[in-house]
Amino acid sequence: MRSAMPVLTITSRKGGRGKTMLAEVLVGTLAERGIDAAILDADLNATAHRWATSVREGDCRACRR
Secondary structure (H helix, E strand, C coil): CCCCCCCCCCCCCCCCHHHHHHHHHHHHHHHHHCCCCCCCCCCCCCCHHHHHHHHHCCCCCHHHC
Protein backbone atom coordinates (compact mmCIF):
# COMPACT_ATOMS: atom_id res chain seq x y z
CA MET A 1 0.00 0.00 0.00
CA ARG A 2 1.28 3.42 -0.94
CA SER A 3 1.45 6.07 1.76
CA ALA A 4 -0.21 9.46 1.34
CA MET A 5 1.86 12.42 0.21
CA PRO A 6 2.67 14.81 3.07
CA VAL A 7 0.93 18.18 2.82
CA LEU A 8 2.68 21.43 3.65
CA THR A 9 0.52 24.55 3.85
CA ILE A 10 1.98 28.05 3.54
CA THR A 11 -0.48 30.74 4.58
CA SER A 12 -0.65 34.37 5.62
CA ARG A 13 -3.41 36.91 5.31
CA LYS A 14 -0.92 39.60 4.33
CA GLY A 15 0.24 39.85 0.74
CA GLY A 16 3.88 40.26 -0.22
CA ARG A 17 5.22 37.90 2.44
CA GLY A 18 6.96 35.52 0.03
CA LYS A 19 4.48 32.63 0.28
CA THR A 20 4.48 31.87 -3.43
CA MET A 21 8.25 32.23 -3.71
CA LEU A 22 8.76 29.85 -0.79
CA ALA A 23 6.37 27.30 -2.34
CA GLU A 24 8.11 27.57 -5.73
CA VAL A 25 11.57 27.12 -4.20
CA LEU A 26 10.41 24.13 -2.16
CA VAL A 27 8.78 22.43 -5.16
CA GLY A 28 11.79 23.16 -7.36
CA THR A 29 14.20 21.75 -4.77
CA LEU A 30 12.11 18.62 -4.30
CA ALA A 31 11.86 18.14 -8.08
CA GLU A 32 15.64 18.45 -8.44
CA ARG A 33 15.96 15.63 -5.90
CA GLY A 34 13.52 13.44 -7.82
CA ILE A 35 10.65 13.87 -5.36
CA ASP A 36 7.15 14.40 -6.73
CA ALA A 37 5.62 17.66 -5.53
CA ALA A 38 2.78 19.97 -6.48
CA ILE A 39 1.54 23.48 -5.73
CA LEU A 40 -2.12 24.24 -5.23
CA ASP A 41 -2.39 27.97 -5.95
CA ALA A 42 -5.49 29.35 -4.21
CA ASP A 43 -4.41 32.97 -4.72
CA LEU A 44 -6.76 34.95 -6.96
CA ASN A 45 -3.68 36.50 -8.60
CA ALA A 46 -2.57 33.00 -9.72
CA THR A 47 1.10 33.87 -9.29
CA ALA A 48 2.25 30.26 -8.93
CA HIS A 49 0.23 29.26 -12.00
CA ARG A 50 1.86 31.99 -14.08
CA TRP A 51 5.31 30.92 -12.82
CA ALA A 52 4.66 27.27 -13.67
CA THR A 53 3.42 28.22 -17.14
CA SER A 54 6.55 30.29 -17.80
CA VAL A 55 8.78 27.41 -16.69
CA ARG A 56 6.90 24.94 -18.89
CA GLU A 57 7.20 27.26 -21.90
CA GLY A 58 10.89 27.99 -21.25
CA ASP A 59 10.32 31.67 -20.47
CA CYS A 60 11.51 31.61 -16.89
CA ARG A 61 14.72 33.69 -16.84
CA ALA A 62 15.45 32.76 -13.22
CA CYS A 63 15.24 29.06 -14.11
CA ARG A 64 17.91 29.20 -16.79
CA ARG A 65 21.39 28.08 -15.88
